[in-house]
Amino acid sequence: MPVVKMADTLFTERMKNIFTEWRDGLLRNSNGELQLQGNSNDSQQQLRIIFFKMRPALSLSGFTSHQLRLIHLVIRRHFQDLAYVQINGEKTCQQRLVVRTDSKDDRELLMKEVKDEHCRQAEVKVQAAVGFRHVIDLLSSEQKLIVGHNCFLDIAHIYSKFVGPLPSTAEEFVSSVNKCFPYVVDTKMLLNANNVLQQRMKKSQTSLSSAFAMLCPQIALGKKSTDLAFQSCVKVEVQVDDLRSSNWNSGAKHEAGYDAFMTGCVFAQTCSHLGIDFQSFLPSEHLAHNEKLQKHINLLYLSWSNRDIIDLTSGKKNAVSLGYTNHKKRYPEILFENIALIWGFPSKLKARDIRECISKVFGPTSVTSIYHLDETAVFVQFNKEKFVSEFLILKETLERSDGPVSVLHPLAGLLEGGNTQAANYETYKDICSSPSSKILFADQADAVGTKWKNKLIESKAAMESLERESFGEKNEVNTAFVFC
Numbered sequence: 001m002p003v004v005k006m007a008d009t010l011f012t013e014r015m016k017n018i019f020t021e022w023r024d025g026l027l028r029n030s031n032g033e034l035q036l037q038g039n040s041n042d043s044q045q046q047l048r049i050i051f052f053k054m055r056p057a058l059s060l061s062g063f064t065s066h067q068l069r070l071i072h073l074v075i076r077r078h079f080q081d082l083a084y085v086q087i088n089g090e091k092t093c094q095q096r097l098v099v100r101t102d103s104k105d106d107r108e109l110l111m112k113e114v115k116d117e118h119c120r121q122a123e124v125k126v127q128a129a130v131g132f133r134h135v136i137d138l139l140s141s142e143q144k145l146i147v148g149h150n151c152f153l154d155i156a157h158i159y160s161k162f163v164g165p166l167p168s169t170a171e172e173f174v175s176s177v178n179k180c181f182p183y184v185v186d187t188k189m190l191l192n193a194n195n196v197l198q199q200r201m202k203k204s205q206t207s208l209s210s211a212f213a214m215l216c217p218q219i220a221l222g223k224k225s226t227d228l229a230f231q232s233c234v235k236v237e238v239q240v241d242d243l244r245s246s247n248w249n250s251g252a253k254h255e256a257g258y259d260a261f262m263t264g265c266v267f268a269q270t271c272s273h274l275g276i277d278f279q280s281f282l283p284s285e286h287l288a289h290n291e292k293l294q295k296h297i298n299l300l301y302l303s304w305s306n307r308d309i310i311d312l313t314s315g316k317k318n319a320v321s322l323g324y325t326n327h328k329k330r331y332p333e334i335l336f337e338n339i340a341l342i343w344g345f346p347s348k349l350k351a352r353d354i355r356e357c358i359s360k361v362f363g364p365t366s367v368t369s370i371y372h373l374d375e376t377a378v379f380v381q382f383n384k385e386k387f388v389s390e391f392l393i394l395k396e397t398l399e400r401s402d403g404p405v406s407v408l409h410p411l412a413g414l415l416e417g418g419n420t421q422a423a424n425y426e427t428y429k430d431i432c433s434s435p436s437s438k439i440l441f442a443d444q445a446d447a448v449g450t451k452w453k454n455k456l457i458e459s460k461a462a463m464e465s466l467e468r469e470s471f472g473e474k475n476e477v478n479t480a481f482v483f484c
Helices: 006-025 041-046 065-078 104-130 133-141 152-162 170-180 187-191 195-201 208-215 256-273 351-362 386-400 404-408 425-432 441-448 451-455 460-483
Strands: 047-052 055-060 082-088 094-100 146-148 184-186 238-240 243-245 299-303 308-311 339-343 367-374 377-382 421-424
Touching (some): 082 104, 184 299, 339 386, 351 377, 351 386, 425 441
Antiparallel strands (some): 238 243, 367 377
16 A cells, blocks of 8 residues: 555654654563653553563554554564554454564464464354254254154255255255255155055145144143044153143144144154054164155155155155055146236235136136235136237237227236236246345335346247237137127
8 A cells, every 4th residue: 555645654654663662662661651752642542552462562542444554554564573463352343453573483473373363253253143053953964853744845944044045956955955864754744654544634634733633632632532543652741841741732833843843743643653663762773764664754745736746865756656646636737837927916806806807818717726926926827838928918918008998808907007017937936036035026026126027028029929819819709708
């Protein structure tokens, strides 16, 4: 840093004289006082003699950041036996010192000690900030059996919060998860693996609370089950506030701690129904290696509605060969290329209203399903991929037109207010991948800006062609239908 200003030149010369006077007078002055040139009271307050790591030092205070940079420059240029040291104090307070060293080696040793101290302080701050990550690391290093209920999304959240960014594909994700947690078991899988439990579950549901109420009625309902076939096989005792009980119920369903407790209870009872005897287990044995449980480990429902099962060990998706196909599909297969995303529509519209508007244009069976993303956005899945682009083009055309056709068109209710936006599924992924993070999707799209709009229509020529086909021909019929 060149010293060009007169004030900087005078300051550096003054500090050079002070450091020289102090260094030369260390052996002569036995009372520990520093007599500065000009006997300035301000200088006496800004420079104070202390000892740092068994070495004499000057503590610097009251200097500006620019003056401290000039002091550092003076030390580097003119004093090989002095070291400029910065000490990190509590919070953001920092102390600057000029330390006298005996030699070049002593100076290097001092700077290494200071650097190591900085690293230790940084490590303490990092460890304090890590928090629950220590628990995740311990579970991973000990290769503990991780038990969850319908837990694919739970594992994804744990991975993104404590391990790293989620990979772009499910196959990459499960491979990474398997390295962190080599043994994961899903109690929802176990419930469907046992014929007796499977028959019983047909009468109810496989939700966590339903399974808990069926397998652990004494805890869940506070009473013993009248069904002898479903008496709790494993006794579970609960300790709360130094009180042990076998029929305690907090009633806190959907709270993380109680959900984990219910999952553990369901796991214990389900294992018993699978023929696993906990009493015969030795402390040194690993439950994940039990042959009766092993065939169910690392199998998770990737999509419960479609019955897609993914193997965390191999990364393969399979539903047929694993034997978990006794349930009928309640939902149609999700085809991402057939999905249009709509957001910003009038809040009064429900899913059935949106389906009705679109079906009047594209036909009564054109909409396969509608999923609410949140209160501001929905996924509309068409039965044909071409309907996605036709819908997007039709929406844009209606918004540009002020004629009676656009006012009386079946989609007019969906577009009311002028805030309705639409895009394909790829655009949805682009919006969600933005660094911006909002609770509602409509706010998320607004935060991303207008970049997503460039992806709605691939080319103007394709737009005009489809517009003539879908809007010019179909809307004659639909408009007539409206006027009727």
